[in-house]
Amino acid sequence: MSSSAVPAYRRMSVERRREQLLAAAVDLFGHRRPEDVSVEDVAAAAGVSRPLVYRYFPGGKQQLYEAAVLGAAEELTGRFAVPAQGPPTERLAAALGRYLAYVDEHDAAYGALLRGGGVVGTSRTDAIVDGVRRAAAEQVLRHLEVAEPGPRLALMVRSWIASVEAVSLLWLDEGKQPPLPELCGWLVDHFTALLLATAATDPQTARVARAALGQESPASPGTALLGRLTELFG
Amino acid sequence: MSSSAVPAYRRMSVERRREQLLAAAVDLFGHRRPEDVSVEDVAAAAGVSRPLVYRYFPGGKQQLYEAAVLGAAEELTGRFAVPAQGPPTERLAAALGRYLAYVDEHDAAYGALLRGGGVVGTSRTDAIVDGVRRAAAEQVLRHLEVAEPGPRLALMVRSWIASVEAVSLLWLDEGKQPPLPELCGWLVDHFTALLLATAATDPQTARVARAALGQESPASPGTALLGRLTELFG
Numbered sequence: 372m373s374s375s376a377v378p379a380y381r382r383m384s385v386e387r388r389r390e391q392l393l394a395a396a397v398d399l400f401g402h403r404r405p406e407d408v409s410v411e412d413v414a415a416a417a418g419v420s421r422p423l424v425y426r427y428f429p430g431g432k433q434q435l436y437e438a439a440v441l442g443a444a445e446e447l448t449g450r451f452a453v454p455a456q457g458p459p460t461e462r463l464a465a466a467l468g469r470y471l472a473y474v475d476e477h478d479a480a481y482g483a484l485l486r487g488g489g490v491v492g493t494s495r496t497d498a499i500v501d502g503v504r505r506a507a508a509e510q511v512l513r514h515l516e517v518a519e520p521g522p523r524l525a526l527m528v529r530s531w532i533a534s535v536e537a538v539s540l541l542w543l544d545e546g547k548q549p550p551l552p553e554l555c556g557w558l559v560d561h562f563t564a565l566l567l568a569t570a571a572t573d574p575q576t577a578r579v580a581r582a583a584l585g586q587e588s589p590a591s592p593g594t595a596l597l598g599r600l601t602e603l604f605g
Numbered sequence: 606m607s608s609s610a611v612p613a614y615r616r617m618s619v620e621r622r623r624e625q626l627l628a629a630a631v632d633l634f635g636h637r638r639p640e641d642v643s644v645e646d647v648a649a650a651a652g653v654s655r656p657l658v659y660r661y662f663p664g665g666k667q668q669l670y671e672a673a674v675l676g677a678a679e680e681l682t683g684r685f686a687v688p689a690q691g692p693p694t695e696r697l698a699a700a701l702g703r704y705l706a707y708v709d710e711h712d713a714a715y716g717a718l719l720r721g722g723g724v725v726g727t728s729r730t731d732a733i734v735d736g737v738r739r740a741a742a743e744q745v746l747r748h749l750e751v752a753e754p755g756p757r758l759a760l761m762v763r764s765w766i767a768s769v770e771a772v773s774l775l776w777l778d779e780g781k782q783p784p785l786p787e788l789c790g791w792l793v794d795h796f797t798a799l800l801l802a803t804a805a806t807d808p809q810t811a812r813v814a815r816a817a818l819g820q821e822s823p824a825s826p827g828t829a830l831l832g833r834l835t836e837l838f839g
Contacts, residue, residue: 404728494638522782523791529775530768530795537767541760548756553806557757560802561764568798571833572791584838599805604818 389427392417393442396435401479405436433493440496443484444503447473451510458591459583462514464559467535470507471555474539475547482543485536507532515579523573531562560596623661626651627676630669635713639670667727674730677718678737681707685744692825693817696748698793701769704741705789708773709781716777719770741766745796749813757807765796794830 395416399408410431414421428434450469453462474481485500508528512520520528535558542554549557570577587593629650633642644665648655662668684703687696708715719734742762746754754762769792776788783791804814821827 522779526772526775526779526783530772533771534764534768537771538760538764541763541767545756545760549760557803557806560805561799564798564802565795567834567838568794568830569791570837571794571830572787577837581838596802596805600801603804603811604801604815 392419392424392427393435393438397439397442397477397480397484400436400439400483401477401481402483405432405483408432410435437493437496437499439480440484440499443477443480444499447503448506451507453514455514458587458593459514460559460563460587460591460593460596463511463562464555464592466510467558468552468555470535471539471551471558474543475551478543478547482540485540504529504532504536507535515583517575517579521573521575523569524576524579527565527569527573527576531565534558534561556592559592563593563596626653626658626661627669627672631673631676631711631714631718634670634673634717635711635715636717639666639717642666644669671727671730671733673714674718674733677711677714678733681737682740685741687748689748692821692827693748694793694797694821694825694827694830697745697796698789698826700744701792702786702789704769705773705785705792708777709785712777712781716774719774738763738766738770741769749817751809751813755807755809757803758810758813761799761803761810765799768792768795790826793826797827797830 392413396408396413399412399416410424410428411421413432413435414424417424424435425431428438430437447470450473451466453466453469455462508525511528511532512524517524538554538558542548566576566580566583570580584593584597626647630642630647633646633650644658644662645655647666647669648658651658658669659665662672664671681704684707685700687700687703689696742759745762745766746758751758772788772792776782800810800814800817804811818827818831
């Protein structure tokens, strides 16, 4: 494949074939436990022979699984990137909306790929999944304009990201209730509440929270939450 | 072993031997990936022969792993039970303090057993770990005096429990910083904040939050958090 004599349309076809096999594998991993997926199943689902699957993925099931995890990780990581303008809770809602749309569109695969992989999970796939969490944390801290988070703020952001993941999986288990926009709004409120609760005992987080609140607009989710809480609890 | 002719001291010895083998296995699973633990290793660590391990655990490594997960699950579940008296955030702090003490004492095993098990993880061990989460959620709802949680309240409680687990693992990764009492206090504040944020858009949670706040005392963690937030953000 590395020969320069291979014409362009052939290279495209190789890529498309690879994508087709990977899509078949992702679909299978999404609907069965990894131990119940074989290279034969992937070949059958893609309508090709078993040797052809091995030609593209010499490492067989393990390699297909890792490629599937990596593909999902890259797609999810790409979705966090939103412009650094507007009220922080609006930016968070935009990034989170894109993330949750992936969860909704790729429901079975999301669950399968993020649940650890059982027999095909390795320290490499664990590291890929952990890389998504780290990238998400970096994005959140970037929008909060924090270059060097202290341990409390760092833990708070990672904790919220873990909640987003756990809630996404529970949401899939519960037949996607509540509706997506409501889920997204609640997770943004969850972030705001957690930021304030952490601010109560961590000076760095208090400074960051005050700066972030200063950027909220009258119609942003953060302002709406604080208004509603004042209404409810005085 | 089932013969009634076996005297009592012999039965005790059987139980002790089983516990000893299990403790050796838990320690090994805590310090190596499950694929790098063998029945030979367990036998060597316990100072016994390989056949003896198989006499107690005929299913070998898989059975040792499941028994280890089950033991940790039972211990953790037992720690949630606290008397239904006093301010809700004080009860939560008491139960959570006991849970986090387990994480601290059994650090390596906690991580290994809750991380899914890799090659020895099965739908059975997944179900055991999920049972701990469900039991924790039931306890929290019991203390909030909620018999039938709606989807939003149920999701909120499960989301907080997922955070506790994720934060415990991150805390172990970060060399147990911040100190345990601080971590515990922050996770209680996290719960209060999440309850209030969910109350903002869910009527059932708003009723539950109002009732819970009504049971707080001047010195309870919930009152301290709200006082501090008023001080910081007006």
